[in-house]
Amino acid sequence: MLRGQKTLLRAITRDDLECLWQFNNDVEVELASGGDPPIPQSLARLQAEYENDIVKGGRDGARFAIEADEKCIGQCALFNFNETAQTCELGITIGDKAYWGRGYGRDAVQSLLDYAFRLRNIRRVHLSVNGNNPRAIQSYKSCGFIREGCLRAHVWNNGEYIDLVIMGVLREEWLKLKSDTK
């Protein structure tokens, strides 16, 4: 649905569930991703959640599989939409570690930002990232995100308390970055 230079962002299908399940059970990926601590997840539970969502009906949310080289390498999403303030949050996990640090994350985030600002009329996109994740922070910076602050020693991560860094990008900043890099 959203085609970047390196990635295609598209709806998650049943065929993606097995690789997403493997990513969700990879402790290194889970520790980097933030949020809940690593918790085991069965394939059956993931499949049941997927089927339940379908039964509920309605539209899929702004949640995408990240495809590269014709396979699913991770997922990303916009969520926590605030219609009044026109803001939302962004999350991304590339679970296939062979694709880390090669620009695939930046490409997917750029597609998501274009979707947010141009197609969903969002004004500000924000995210939180573990302070011990320089790869993610640098990737977000290169997409226009600015570090806005941090919640000190907020996260218990891999045996220690670490900061949770808050980053955000406004539509006008995104448009300027795009025109500067043309």
Ligand SMILES: CC(C)(COP(=O)(O)OP(=O)(O)OC[C@H]1O[C@@H](n2cnc3c(N)ncnc32)[C@H](O)[C@@H]1OP(=O)(O)O)[C@@H](O)C(=O)NCCC(=O)NCCS
């Ligand atoms: C975070 C993530 C999306 C980034 O995508 P990516 O494709 O790996 O990263 P990119 O190649 O786009 O950018 C990485 C940048 O960090 C830099 N980098 C890599 N390792 C680094 C390190 N240890 N210290 C500082 N910078 C580092 C790279 O040089 C690159 O910067 P540059 O383009 O300015 O040279 C991806 O690594 C991922 O999903 N990781 C696992 C889960 C995760 O961390 N999710 C984020 C939750 S907030």
